[in-house]
Amino acid sequence: xxxxxxxxxxxxxxxxxxxxxxxxxxxxxxxxxxxxxxxxxxxxxxxxxxxxxxxxxxxxxxxxxxxxxxxxxxxxxxxxxxxxxxxxxxxxxxxxxxxxxxxxxxxxxxxxxxxxxxxxxxxxxxxxxxxxxxxxxxxxxxxxxxxxxxxxxxxxxxxxxxxxxxxxxxxxxxxxxxxxxxxxxxxxxxxxxxxxxxxxxxxxxxxxxxxxxxxxxxxxxxxxxxxxxxxxxxxxxxxxxxxxxxxxxxxxxxxxxxxxxxxxxxxxxxxxxxxxxx
Numbered sequence: 001x002x003x004x005x006x007x008x009x010x011x012x013x014x015x016x017x018x019x020x021x022x023x024x025x026x027x028x029x030x031x032x033x034x035x036x037x038x039x040x041x042x043x044x045x046x047x048x049x050x051x052x053x054x055x056x057x058x059x060x061x062x063x064x065x066x067x068x069x070x071x072x073x074x075x076x077x078x079x080x081x082x083x084x085x086x087x088x089x090x091x092x093x094x095x096x097x098x099x100x101x102x103x104x105x106x107x108x109x110x111x112x113x114x115x116x117x118x119x120x121x122x123x124x125x126x127x128x129x130x131x132x133x134x135x136x137x138x139x140x141x142x143x144x145x146x147x148x149x150x151x152x153x154x155x156x157x158x159x160x161x162x163x164x165x166x167x168x169x170x171x172x173x174x175x176x177x178x179x180x181x182x183x184x185x186x187x188x189x190x191x192x193x194x195x196x197x198x199x200x201x202x203x204x205x206x207x208x209x210x211x212x213x214x215x216x217x218x219x220x221x222x223x224x225x226x227x228x229x230x231x232x233x234x235x236x237x238x239x240x241x242x243x244x245x246x247x248x249x250x251x252x253x254x255x256x257x258x259x260x261x262x263x264x265x266x267x268x269x270x271x272x273x274x275x276x277x278x
Contacts, residue, residue, distance in 0.1 A: 003034040006199065009048060009057035012039045013150055014233055015240040016058055016183075018221040019077060022206030025220070027213075030202045041130070042183065043108035055188050056199055060108075061181040062115040065260060068273035070188055072196060073256075075277040076204040077185030078248045079240040080255065085168025085180045086113035087153045089161035090145035091138060096164060099124045102144035107131035112182045112259070113149050115269075116167045119262050120174075132226065135159060149182075151228045151236050178255040179244055187278055196278045207246055253277065 008023070010016040022028035023035050038054065046063040048054055052070040064073065086107075093099055099121075106114040106126040117126060126147075129137065134146035135156065145164060148156055156163065171180040185203060187196045210217035214234075222233040244252050256275055263269035 003032055004195075005034050005036055006055045007036050007038060007053075009038045009040060009045045009054045010185075011042045011045060011058055012224040014221040014225050014228075014237050015079060017224050018210050018217050018237045018241050019203065019207050019245065021217040021220050022209030023202060025216070027216075028202060028205045028209050030198060033198070033202075043110060046108075046110040049186065052188060055191060056185065056203075058183055058185050060110050060112045061184050061256060061259060062112040062263070062269075063110040064184060064186070064256075065263075065270050065273050066110070067186065070190075071186035072189055072276050072278045074185040074187055074196075074200040074203065075247050075249075075252075076200055076207065076245065077183075078181060078245055078252055079183035080179035080181050080242070080244045080248065080252060081168035081171070081239070082179045082242065082244070083168055083172050084153070084166060084239060085171060085182065086116060087148045087156060087166050088117070088145055088164040089135075089138070089148055089156045090164055091161060093145060094162050094164060096121065096124070099145055099164070101125075103127055105129050105134045105137055105143040105146040107134065107147060107149050111149070112180075113147050113167070115259075115263055116171065116180070117147055118268055119266050120167065120170060135161070151226060151232065153239075154232050154236055155228065175255065175258055178251060178258065181248075181252060181255045181259055182240070193278075200278050204246055207241060210241070248277070 049059045049067040100123045103125045109128050138146040168180045225233045260272035
């Protein structure tokens, strides 16, 4: 019987690359399945998911209500901030109140960072631009502040930015200690239960392989580190590839329910979907 080809989309970032290293390297194999990897930025993957193009893909948690008709959430592969998350920074300003009437650069309409920004701010305009242009365009004065994701959360101080707010810390306070769900991996429903579970288990094996072979997986992941050194790269990977990434469990499910409820009540999301984990 020929192998079944499964297209898997993930972003070219150190944490995603780390998670998929076991599968991408062939060190973790799934019998009867050949994985084809597609690396694209998360906003592009969100749009592919809306069109149900890929069998398995990373998406922003924010995007799930828009794709819930076609995909199940995998219990493994989620990126969740535990007391940390997207960071709002500026050069000239130091508080949210100073940003009233100003314009903030945010990293994409369907990113969870942009949703969180909208939920917890009022009277502050935002414009979505590519995430890797935010610091440069705030520094140039084009934007008054910027919302940083990925490795910018670790490097903004050395580039002379002031931290106004860490939305992961705010979320933790507002939810009584729950993690902030930022990214998810989803599997297309038309594959059926058995294959969906098999693929979820394969990703779980891949993450565990990465953790038990750091001398292989970290250098591989840092190919997409955009200039960060190995120490910061390892720190970043461990921020967003945690025990909750291996299995989000009930805490992760509850955090997603609250995120979708808040987004709906603020008028930014459609009615919250049922969360079925695979």
